[in-house]
Amino acid sequence: MMSVSNYEDVFLVGCYVNSDAEGVRSPKTKPEASNIFLQPLVDDLKVLLQQGFYYDENAFSISIGAFVCDSPARAFILNIKSHSGYYCCSKCTHRGERYMRKITFPSNAASMRTDSSFKEKLQKEHHLTLDQNLLETINVGCVTQFPIDYMHCVCLGVTRQLVKLWVKNKNESYSLSKSQIENLSFENIVLKKQFSSEFPRVPRTIDELDRWKATEYRSFLLYSGPYVLQNKLDEKRYRHFCKLHFATRILCHPELCCQFNNVAKELLEEFVNDFVYLYGQEFVTYNCHSLKHLYGDVLKYGSLNHFSAFKYENYLYQLKKTIKKGSNVLAQISNRVIEKSSIIKQETRRELFPILKGALKDNTFRAIICELFKLSARPPDNYFCVNKRVYILTKITAINNDICIFAKEVKNLQRNDFESRSWVLNIYETNCLLISDNEEKFNLTNIDCKYLYFYIEGYSKHCFIPLLKNE
Ligand SMILES: [Zn+2]
DSSP states (O other): OEEOTTOOOEEOOOOOOOBOTTOBBOSOOSOSOHHHHHHHHHHHHHHHHHHOEEETTEEEOOOOOOOOOOHHHHHHHHTBOOTTSTTOOSSBOOOOEEETTEEEOOSOOOSBOOHHHHHTTSSGGGBSOOSOOGGGGGTOOTTTTSOOOHIIIIIIIIIHHHHHHHHHSOSSTTOOOHHHHHHHHHHHHHHHTTSOTTOSSOOOOGGGGGGOOHHHHHHIIIIIHHHHHTTTSOHHHHHHHHHHHHHHHHHHSTTHHHHTHHHHHHHHHHHHHHHHHHHOGGGOOHHHHHGGGHHHHHHHHOSGGGGOSHHHHHHHHHHHHTOOSSBSHHHHHHHHHHHHHHHHHHTOOOOOSOEEEEEOSTTEEEEEEOSSOEEESSTTSOEEEETTEEEEEEEEEEETTEEEEEEEEEESOEEOOSSTTGGGGOOEEESSOEEOSOOEEEOGGGOOEEEEEEOOTTOSOEEEEEOOSOO
16 A cells, blocks of 8 residues: 555555465465565566656656554564564664563663664664565665554554553552543543544443554543543553653644654653553563654654554555455455546545535534534534634634634633643643633634543543644
C-alpha cells in the first residue's frame, strides 16, 4: 500500500498472498526471503524514480518518503533481529538485557544508527544476513526511512500495556481495585456522549478491553485517560501516565511537534526511565524503549499522524472485507480494487467546505461542516477556541454566503499546569463552570480549533481539551 505525502488516500501497489496450487490461501502468509518479496516493488520503483510518470498529460516525478511498518514487518523487510533479539532496536545500538525471559532496555540509549552504519553493517549482531538489502540499491535509508509507527508502538503497544497492567494484573501496587475498574467502565460510558462526531469509535467498557481497537487506545491516551484516571492511580503513576499523554499530544500536533519537540523528547525519556521502578524492568521492552526515538522521526517527517499506520490499517480492513471465499484471493482483491478505482474516477467531484446542514428558520442552521471538524449548537460539537478563549456555540447563521457563528465564552478557565511543561497544549480546566451572558459573533476564520468538553457528575473538574487533527 502507498499514499502520497499530505494526502489521506491509500492505494494498493502490490499484494502478496501465500496460496497453494488451487489458489487457496495458506495460513503461513509470510514469504521466505525479504529480497524476493521486495524484488517486484524495487523493479517498479527503479523505473519510476528514473523516469517519473504521466497522468492526464502532466509529468510527475516521485521520491520515496518512508516505509511504515509494525516491528515484525520492519524486521522482516530489513533482515534484522526481531523485537525479541538483543540488538533489535532499529534506531540505536543498545544491547538489550535478558530479564524474566524478556529482552528489556532499562538503561539509556546507546549510540544512534545511521543509514551508512546500517549499510556497512557495523553492528553485525543487528543483522540476520550480510547480504545487501534490495532497498539500498535504490538509495533507501534503512534507518531514517523506517520511522517508528505510533499506532503499533504507542497505541497498541505502550498504552495497551499500561491499561492491561492496571486492570489485569492483580495484587500489584499499581493494580486497580474491582470498584475502580467498574467506575472506569461506567465513566467511559458517560464520556461516550462527550466525544465529538469526528471520532469513529467511542469508548467501551473495561469488560470489552480485549476488543479495544487502536483508535480506542488512541482516544484514551490523547483525550479521556488523564480525566478518568485522576482519582484512581496513585500520584506517581498518574503523573507518569500524563507524561506519555502530554508528549504524544505534542508530537501529534502539526506545529507543536517541531516547536516543542525537545519537551516531548524529555517527557518520553523520563517516562521510559521511570517505567522501570514504577512497573518493573520486565515491562520495559522494545515498544517502551522505542518511545525514546519518536522525536527524531517527527523532526524528519512532521507530526506522528504523517507516518502512522492508521490509514493503511483502515484500508487493509476494507480490503479484507472484500474477500468472500478462501480461493482465488488475489483475483477477488484485484477485481474489487479495479471496481473501486473506476467509481472513484466517476466521483472526482470534491466537496467544497464549509457545508451548512439543517436549515432552520431566520437563516439559521443546525450545523456547519468544515474540512477538519463539525460545529453545531448542540453538545458535543459546540465547543471551540478563539485567541486562547473557549466558547460555547449558540447559533449559526448564513445570509448571502456570509456565515456567522454566535457563541458565549466559558469564564474562569485555568490552563492545565499539572505538568510544568503541559501549558503548551492549551488544555483548560475549571472547578466551577461559568458561562458569559454576552453572545459574541465570529467568522469561521476566527476559530483556532474545536474543543471537547469532559464532565462526569460528582467530579469537581470540568475539562476542555483541543481536538487534534485526524481522529
Ligand atoms: Zn534504541
